[in-house]
Amino acid sequence: MKSVILVLFDIISNFGSRIFSFACAFYILQYTDTSYMYSVYLALIVLCGIMTSPIIGVFTDSMNNKWLVITAQMATITILMVFFFLYDNVGVQLIIVTGMVLTITDSVNMLIIQSNLQNIAENHLERIVSLRQTIITIVTFLAPMAGGVLIAFVSIQTLATLTLVTESLSLVLLLMLPLxxxxxxxxxxxxxxxxxxxxxxxxxxxxxxxxxxxGLSINFLVNSIVVGIPIIAIQTLGLNSQQFGVIEASLTISIFLTSLLFSVFPIQSHLFRNIKVSILLYSVILSGLGIFLFFDVSHTVAFIFLIGVYAGIGFAMPYFNIPYSIYLQKTINDAYKGRVFSINQSVVQALMPLSMFFYGIILNQHEGMVFLLTGIATFDVLVVFSILSRSYQDIAEV
Structure with missing residues (x-):
């Protein structure tokens, strides 16, 4: 029953918040003349996550989690009500403030769920971790489409009201969980x-x-794919928008199918072995993409190959993330989970824009060499991980 409640919370909370986030970004781009305000919005959202996550982690480990949930959700409901009544008078600035507040309150809920996940899932931890990955993939894929349809028919204030309803339901579901x-x-x-x-x-x-x-190193290196594939597909290979859309869809579909597979057949043992295999797979894909780019091929061959690259990455991502998350959930002491996960989250959020900036600069030329070297660097990470993990006497293969 607890696992069912958690799944319902993930669906309702993520779907509502992601639709509203999409609407906020759309309105900023539509009703401002330049991209400056949108850049400010994205930067402030990222900074809020980086700066507040460690603080939230401390509170998660030291305070009553139910009271934290109530406080966070009441703040969410309050800012959405303010948004509904004052948006016509304040405009884009209120969207930015609302986005910042929702980023903080969503971080509270996410860290509390992570800190309590093993207690909630009990003997179904591996299955629940995979199922949550599946839900996030589905929501990430469907929410922008739903948001695009809704924006055409309803105002952003109405979407704020719908989000208020989903957040209120989320609060009820959270209070039903053993926090x-x-x-x-x-x-x-x-x-x-x-x-x-x-x-x-x-x-x-x-x-x-x-x-x-x-984990942080792999996220940094694999982000080269997120930055590089659009550049390669559109600028280097000259693929059209329909072909690029299919390539993008192959990533989402692959992540969804892999996460679904691991929710039906959960990874319960040899977590480190699976992590190492997934890193090796990343290395092969990145190096293979680099070697491929040294050759002149037809658009059809390039199109099929890039679908394969994204499908492979879509398999490797959950294959790495799921055992990685399970290991941390099983190993980190309950008294420190909030702080450890919050530190991890803050560093990931800081590295993402840094990685995009780094690869955005160096991928303008010699894409093949960049991906080949990134693949080699990924293999080096695997070697370091294998050597150091074996050198610690307290490690036990789980």
Whole structure:
């Protein structure tokens, strides 16, 4: 029953918030003359996530999680009501403020769910992790389409009202889950002490620190695909918009099918082995793409090959993320989960724009060499991970 409630929460909360986020971005682009305001909006959203996640992580580990959920959702409901009544008078600036608030409150809910996931899922942790990945993939694919249709018929204030309804339902569902009420140790310590203890825990547990460092490295390197494939498909190979749309869809479909596969046949053992295989797969795909770009081929061959690249990446992503998430859920002490996951989230959010900026610059020339070197760097990450993980005496293959 708890797992069903969690799945319902993921569907309702993610679908409502992503539709509204799409609408906000659309309205900013439509009703401002330049891209400056949109850039400011995206930058502030990212900065809010980076700066507030570690703070939220401390509160998640030291305060009653139900009260945190209530506070976050009431803030969400309040800002959406303010948006409904004041948007006509304030305009785009209110969209930006609302986006910032919703980013913070969504981070609260996400970190609380991550911190309590093992207790909620109980013996079905592996299946629930895969199923949540499937839901996120579906919502990510469908929400922009639904948002595009709704914007044509209803105002953004109406969408804010619909989001208010989904967030209210999300609050009810969250309160039905067994969330942590208190942690005896952290209740007696200050905020700063709790914050330092989170970093201290990572320093002491070298294998968890290694896993997070490997995860961050892989995210940085694989982001080259997100930046590079559109450049290669449209600018280098000259594929048309329909062909590029099919290539993009192949990634989503592959992620969905792989996540669904692992929810039916969950990964329950040899987590490290699966992580290593997925990193090797990343390395082969990136290196193979680099080698492919050294040759002149027809548009049809290039089109089919890029579909294969995205399908392969779509398989490798959940194949890496699912055992990675399961290992962290099983290994991190409950008293530190909020802080550890929040630190991980903040660094990921910081590295994403940095990675896009880096590859956006270097991919303008010599794409084949860039991808080949990125594939080699990914293989180096695999080698480092294999050597260091074996060198820690306390590691046990799970």
């Amino acid at each position: 942590k009420t208190y942690l005896e140790k952290t209740e007696r310590t200050s905020f700063i002490t709790n914050f330092k203890e989170g970093f201290g825990y990572l320093k002491r547990d070298r294998i968890i620190l290694l896993c997070i460092a490997i």
